[in-house]
Amino acid sequence: MATTVLEPAHATTAKRSVLVEWLTTVDHKRVGILYGASAFIFFLMGGIEAEIIRLQLMKPDNHLVSPEFYNQLFTMHGTTMIFLAVMPISAMFFNFFVPLLIGARDVAFPRLNAMSLWVFILGGLFINFSFLLNSAPNGGWFGYAPLSSREYSPGVNMDFWMLGLQILGIASLAAGVNFFTTILNMRAKGMTLMRMPMFVWSVLVTQVLVLLAFPVITVALILLMADRIYGASFFELKAAGDPMLWQHLFWVFGHPEVYILILPAFGIVSEILPVFSRKPLFGYSAMVFSMAFIAFLGFGVWSHHMFATGMGPLADSFFSLATMLIAIPTGVKIFNWIGTIWGGSLQFKTPLYFALGFIAMFIMGGLSGVMHAVAPADLQQTDSYFVVAHFHYVLFGGSIFALAAGAYYWWPKMFGRVLNETLGKTHFWLMLIGFNLTFFPMHFSGLLGMPRRIYTYPAGLGLGWLNLLSTVGALILGFSFLVFIYNIITTWRSGEPAPADPWGGATLEWSIPSPPQEWNFAVEPEVHEKDALWAMKRAAGVRMLPEPPRVSGQGIHLPSPSWWPLFTAIGLLVFMVGILVRGPVSHAFPFGLISAAGFAIAAFSIFKWSYEPPDHHTSHIAH
Amino acid sequence: MTAAALPHDSASAHEEHHTSLPVNNRKLAIWTFIGSECMFFASLITTFVIYRDSHATGPGPKDVLGVPLVTSGTAVLLFSSFFVVMALNGAQQGNRKKLLTWLSLTVLCGLFFAGMQVYEFTHFVRDGMGYTTNLFATSFFTLTGFHGTHVAIGTLWLATLLKDAWKGRIPPEKSLNLEIAALYWHFVDVVWIIIFPVVYLMSLGHK
Numbered sequence: 001m002a003t004t005v006l007e008p009a010h011a012t013t014a015k016r017s018v019l020v021e022w023l024t025t026v027d028h029k030r031v032g033i034l035y036g037a038s039a040f041i042f043f044l045m046g047g048i049e050a051e052i053i054r055l056q057l058m059k060p061d062n063h064l065v066s067p068e069f070y071n072q073l074f075t076m077h078g079t080t081m082i083f084l085a086v087m088p089i090s091a092m093f094f095n096f097f098v099p100l101l102i103g104a105r106d107v108a109f110p111r112l113n114a115m116s117l118w119v120f121i122l123g124g125l126f127i128n129f130s131f132l133l134n135s136a137p138n139g140g141w142f143g144y145a146p147l148s149s150r151e152y153s154p155g156v157n158m159d160f161w162m163l164g165l166q167i168l169g170i171a172s173l174a175a176g177v178n179f180f181t182t183i184l185n186m187r188a189k190g191m192t193l194m195r196m197p198m199f200v201w202s203v204l205v206t207q208v209l210v211l212l213a214f215p216v217i218t219v220a221l222i223l224l225m226a227d228r229i230y231g232a233s234f235f236e237l238k239a240a241g242d243p244m245l246w247q248h249l250f251w252v253f254g255h256p257e258v259y260i261l262i263l264p265a266f267g268i269v270s271e272i273l274p275v276f277s278r279k280p281l282f283g284y285s286a287m288v289f290s291m292a293f294i295a296f297l298g299f300g301v302w303s304h305h306m307f308a309t310g311m312g313p314l315a316d317s318f319f320s321l322a323t324m325l326i327a328i329p330t331g332v333k334i335f336n337w338i339g340t341i342w343g344g345s346l347q348f349k350t351p352l353y354f355a356l357g358f359i360a361m362f363i364m365g366g367l368s369g370v371m372h373a374v375a376p377a378d379l380q381q382t383d384s385y386f387v388v389a390h391f392h393y394v395l396f397g398g399s400i401f402a403l404a405a406g407a408y409y410w411w412p413k414m415f416g417r418v419l420n421e422t423l424g425k426t427h428f429w430l431m432l433i434g435f436n437l438t439f440f441p442m443h444f445s446g447l448l449g450m451p452r453r454i455y456t457y458p459a460g461l462g463l464g465w466l467n468l469l470s471t472v473g474a475l476i477l478g479f480s481f482l483v484f485i486y487n488i489i490t491t492w493r494s495g496e497p498a499p500a501d502p503w504g505g506a507t508l509e510w511s512i513p514s515p516p517q518e519w520n521f522a523v524e525p526e527v528h529e530k531d532a533l534w535a536m537k538r539a540a541g542v543r544m545l546p547e548p549p550r551v552s553g554q555g556i557h558l559p560s561p562s563w564w565p566l567f568t569a570i571g572l573l574v575f576m577v578g579i580l581v582r583g584p585v586s587h588a589f590p591f592g593l594i595s596a597a598g599f600a601i602a603a604f605s606i607f608k609w610s611y612e613p614p615d616h617h618t619s620h621i622a623h
Numbered sequence: 624m625t626a627a628a629l630p631h632d633s634a635s636a637h638e639e640h641h642t643s644l645p646v647n648n649r650k651l652a653i654w655t656f657i658g659s660e661c662m663f664f665a666s667l668i669t670t671f672v673i674y675r676d677s678h679a680t681g682p683g684p685k686d687v688l689g690v691p692l693v694t695s696g697t698a699v700l701l702f703s704s705f706f707v708v709m710a711l712n713g714a715q716q717g718n719r720k721k722l723l724t725w726l727s728l729t730v731l732c733g734l735f736f737a738g739m740q741v742y743e744f745t746h747f748v749r750d751g752m753g754y755t756t757n758l759f760a761t762s763f764f765t766l767t768g769f770h771g772t773h774v775a776i777g778t779l780w781l782a783t784l785l786k787d788a789w790k791g792r793i794p795p796e797k798s799l800n801l802e803i804a805a806l807y808w809h810f811v812d813v814v815w816i817i818i819f820p821v822v823y824l825m826s827l828g829h830k
Contacts, residue, residue, distance in 0.1 A: 108648045173659060181652045187643040211655060215663035222765070223670065230754060232761040234670070240677040240758055249666060607783070 016561075024561035026110035027518055031117050032095030033414065038121050039088035045128065046080035047478055049073045054438070054474040057467050060459035067455040071138035072157070074453055076127075078141030079161065082261065083168050084124045086399050090264040091120075093406055094179055094203050096414055100509035100516065101197045103188025103525040103532075108181040110559040111609060116175040118569035123167030126573060130160035137161035140453065142254065143224065145235030145246035150228045156580060159228060162221050163576045169214050169221070170572065176210035179203055188508070191527040194288070197507045198281060201288050202267025205295045209256045209263070212299070217253035220246060229579060247309060251302035259298045261395055262362075263291060265402030266333060269355045272409050273337055275503050276352035277344025280531055283336040290329030297326050307378045316375040323373035330366055334359065349503070350424030354405030357432050361397025365390060368443070383453075386446025392439045404431070404484075411491075412498030416515045420495065423487035430480035437473025441466040501545040506531040512548055519553040564609035571602025653803045657810045664814050667766045668821060675826050677758035684759065684826035687752050689743075696739040697819050700774075703732030704812045707781070707805045714788070714798035722793065726785050726801075729808070733778030740771045763822065770818055773811045780804050 016024075025031065053073050056064045065073065095113065099106055107113050130136040135157045139148040148158045183204045187196065196204075224246070226232035233239030235246050274281045281287065303311060303319040311319075337359055346352065368390040372378045381387060404427075412418045445466040450457060457463055501510040508525055509516070511533050529535040537545060578595025642648060675684065706729040713721030744764070752760045784801055787793050793801060 108652065176659065177652050177655045180655045181648050185642040185644050185646070185648050185651055189641070191643070211659040212662050215659055215661075216666050219663060219666035219670065222769075226761060226765060232755050232765075233758060234674075234761065240674075240679060242673065245670065245673060249670075252666075610783075 021561065023566055024114075024563050026106075026114045026559045026562055026565070028095050028099050028107050028110065028113060029414075029516060029518075031110075031113050032092045032097075034117055035088050035095055035120070036092030038124065039085055039092060042080055042084035042124055042128075043089065044481070046077050046085050047481065049077040049080065051474055051478050053077060054471040056456070058471040059468065060457055060461075060464050062456050068138065070455045071453075072131075072136035075137045075140050075161070076131075079127065079137060079165075081395070082141060082257070083165065084127070086261045086395065086403070087172065088120055089403050090206075090261075090399075091116075091175060093199070093264065093268065093403075093410065094175070097410060097509060098179060098182060098200055098203055099186070100413075100512070100520060101200050101507050102183065102186060102191060103508050103521060103527065104182065104186040105520050105524070105556070106559060107178055108186055109178050111562050111565050111612075112174050112178050113565075114562070115565035115568050116171045116178065118566045119167060119171035119174070119572060122569050122573045123164055123171060126167060126576065127160055127164035130157065135160070137164075142250060143246075144250075145224060145227070145243050146237065146241075148224060148228075148246075149235055151236075159580050162224050162228065163580055166218065166221050166225075167572060167576055169218050172210050173214050176207045176214070180207045180211065183207075187527075188524060188532075189526045191532070194285065195527060195530045195532070197531075198270035198284070198287060199264075199267035201291060202263045202270070205291050206260050206263045209260050209295055209298065213253045213256035213260070216249055220249035220253065223249070225579070229582060244306075244309065247306050248302070251305045252299070254305065255302040256295070256298045258394070259295055261399050263295070265358065265362075265399045266291065268402045268406040268409070269337065269358050271507065272351045272355040272405050273340045274531070275409075275505055276347045276349060276355070277341045278347070278504070279340060279344040280506070280534075281336070282339030282342075283332075284530060286332055287336050290332040293329040294326060294333075297322060297329075301326065304373060304375075304378070307375045308382045320373055320375045324370065327366065327370055327373075334363060334366075347503075349408075350419070350421055350428060351405045351409035351503075353425060353428040354401050354408060357428060358398060358401040358405060361393055361401055361435070365393030365395075365397055368393065381446065383451055384446035385442040385450045385452060388452055389439045389442035389446060392435075392442075396435060396439070401431075404428075409503070410509075412502045413509055413514050413516070415492075416498050417491050417495035418498045418502055419491050420487050423483055423490070427480050427483045427487065430476055430483060434473050434476030434478075434480055438470050438477055439473070441469045441473075445470070499544075500548055501533075504544055506534045508532050511536070511545060513550055517550060517553060519556040519558055522551045522553070522556075560613065562609065562612060564605045564612065567605040568602050568609065571598050571600070571605055574598030574601060647799060649799065649803055650806070653806050657806065660810065660814075664770070664817075667769060668817065671762040671766045671822060674758040674762040678760070679757065681756035681760065682750060682752045683757075684763075684822075687747050687750055688823050688827060690823055690827070692739060692743065693819065693823055696736050697815060699732045699735050699739075700812050700815055703729045703736075704809050706732060707801075707808050711798060711801050711805050714793050714801050715795050717795045719788070719791065722788050722801075723785070726781065726788055730778060730781050730785055733774055733781060733808075737771060737775050737778060740767065740774075744768075766818065767822065770811070770814060773814070777804070777808050777811050781808065 022030065022034065025034075052065060053070070056062055056070060056073075095107070095117075098104075127137070133156070135155050137160055138157045139153050139161070143158065143161060146152060148162070183196070183200055223232070223234040227234050227236065227241075233241045235241045235243050237243065270281055270287060301319055301323045303315060304323045307316055307319070341356075368386070372381060372387070372390060408419055408424055445463050448462060448466070450461075450463050450467075457467075498514040500513050502514075503510070508521075508527075511525070512521060525532070527535075533545070537543065575595050575598030578592040578598055581594060582592040642651075644651065678684075706725045710722050710725035710729060713719070713723075713725060747760075754764050755761060781804055784793065784804055787800070
């Protein structure tokens with residue numbers, strides 16, 4: 001990569017305060033960091049909810065929390081972890097790294113990107129605000145109608161859930177359009193689709209799933225809103241409504257959502273294993289096609305969540321077989337990962353630990369998944385702790401292990417410091433032990449008959465010691481994240497500055513300084529092979545890249561900061577608040593004055609946004 | 624490669640970036656959004672089909688739905704798709720008069736369709752079919768209401784472009800602004816081409 005000497009920068013224009021800079025930022029890297037920071041806080045909240053659940057179930061006949069609060073805890077734990085933690089932590093990596101990995105200056109629509117961020121943050125705050133009113137959602141993260149209808153869920157609890165998810169859905173859809181366009185259209189010269197880093201592939205496939213799955217839950221939530229707030233009866237049996245419609249719409253979204261949560265994890269691990277094995281990814285094209293095949297099948301298997309609803313043997317058989325098919329492309333991926341490390345010169349650094357932990361834990365979750373695919377067996381396992389064990393092996397053992405791997409791997413690029421290795425490995429071992437101690441016994445408590453979502457259980461069923469083990473495990477698991485936080489703090493204070501390329505990376509992000517300058521690439525890269533940076537280093541005959549110079553970005557076009565994404569998000573929030581208070585408070589207004597105000601704010605902001613000049617010359621001095 | 628060091632004309636710089644596919648970012652984005660919207664309307668149409676016979680209380684499709692009026696609305700919407708193409712053609716040729724004429728007609732068509740729907744809805748309510756009368760009514764109003772909202776947003780969008788065109792802000796090199804709105808407008812029309820037979824024609828024959 002040649003560098004161009006650029007003209008010295010002019011003095012910066014009017015200094016903006018740091019707060020204003022972050023509130024108006026449209027830089028994909030800052031948006032990514034804000035996504036990560038807010039999602040990590042939500043993750044900790046979801047973790048605290050889980051710890052309280054575990055403390056409540058620690059022993060039989062326990063009364064630590066009330067049954068009502070327990071319902072709120074498990075509903076919010078699921079909702080938080082799926083929508084406010086795993087998805088947005090993945091979104092942090094999408095935001096920060098997709099443009100860097102494809103050699104772009106930014107995403108296709110930087111202000112839309114900022115809007116996604118603020119809509120997400122405000123939506124997350126909206127749902128969690130319900131705790132302050134002592135009415136957090138309490139009908140399960142799946143919101144099964146008619147349990148979630150006004151009759152069985154009076155109060156605003158499920159209103160918060162349903163409106164909050166609407167808000168979050170808008171953030172996801174906007175990001176979906178943005179990243180789909182970015183990846184297809186903003187790749188560096190020469191980066192064909194089959195030369196893209198695997199993580200970028202995983203993001204592309206994930207966005208396709210988001211774009212096709214989220215509209216379906218949007219409709220489900222609209223119908224639920226019609227029932228709960230406008231007196232309709234889509235899911236009311238006594239008015240000829242059909243609760244099964246909810247289940248179908250929900251799981252047509254809900255099953256692809258599982259892949260929305262796990263595919264980015266596949267992508268992250270596929271980046272880390274080659275770098276720490278010093279070998280290219282084994283079976284690249286097989287990996288790509290199996291990922292696409294998984295996504296395709298993901299849309300055809302939603303009813304395996306409904307075996308117990310009485311769909312009939314034909315439907316059960318079809319969905320059973322379709323579900324088992326998914327094991328094939330997933331198996332292909334797992335063997336390719338093993339093929340990648342096979343015979344590699346492994347560098348046992350923290351990211352590799354977490355990536356290997358991911359493979360092991362995900363295999364466990366996949367195997368119990370095959371057990372669920374057998375419809376008759378599923379009738380025994382459904383709604384028991386066996387299911388809880390299964391999906392935590394997939395979503396914690398899978399997604400969270402991979403996201404942690406990604407955090408350790410990409411931390412130096414994001415913040416310019418390498419996280420402490422000893423603390424990182426301590427984090428890994430505590431997390432691995434705590435995780436297995438928590439969730440492995442659940443296979444047994446589930447098969448022994450312990451149902452999900454119960455508040456407590458009587459003594460003498462033989463469930464006490466298994467639950468005690470799970471609770472001890474959960475405390476260790478929780479503690480492991482305190483080690484992670486301690487690692488972040490000490491690294492922040494006294495960590496070693498990271499070189500541009502601390503791991504000997506294969507992809508373009510390691511070719512620029514850590515942390516990257518606002519304009520990413522002083523010169524837009526050109527790519528001729530997969531593993532573009534490795535190819536460049538091979539051509540130059542080096543293993544590590546010399547430190548790239550920091551240059552001024554004079555003359556590079558960057559999008560201007562803007563208030564309108566934030567204001568649009570605020571308008572949307574106000575709109576939803578209006579619908580929320582309309583239910584119990586003001587039936588007088590057909591539309592609601594608050595909603596009208598929110599709509600006006602959003603419409604005005606979008607209008608101003610459309611007429612804003614999109615970019616400016618940077619005049620920052622290189623820092 | 625050395626784009627960073629070259630001086631830029633700020634007006635042209637943000638118009639045409641290098642793209643990997645031979646399609647502009649914004650056009651690709653609107654196509655992507657339309658693909659996503661297909662799932663939205665597919666779910667709503669499915670819901671309507673499931674509940675179309677649920678009218679034990681209150682009127683059913685045969686009692687309320689009137690084909691002649693809606694056929695005129697459908698025709699107007701179809702014509703508007705042609706009009707917006709003519710407007711775009713005018714914009715691309717730099718023919719301001721052509722642009723303004725056809726774009727005004729398109730906006731009028733949008734207004735006509737929205738007005739027709741408002742008339743139809745109030746008519747139904749007067750005939751005793753409110754939003755919650757029965758499930759047929761609820762799913763009918765939800766589906767056609769969301770389509771109507773799309774028409775209203777599209778009309779508003781085209782109206783802002785009409786204002787721009789009036790002030791001469793849509794020269795040929797900025798015709799993409801209109802093209803993107805036109806793509807959305809065609810999509811809204813196509814959805815109606817599905818809703819019209821499924822809701823009005825097939826429901827009438829059904830029961």
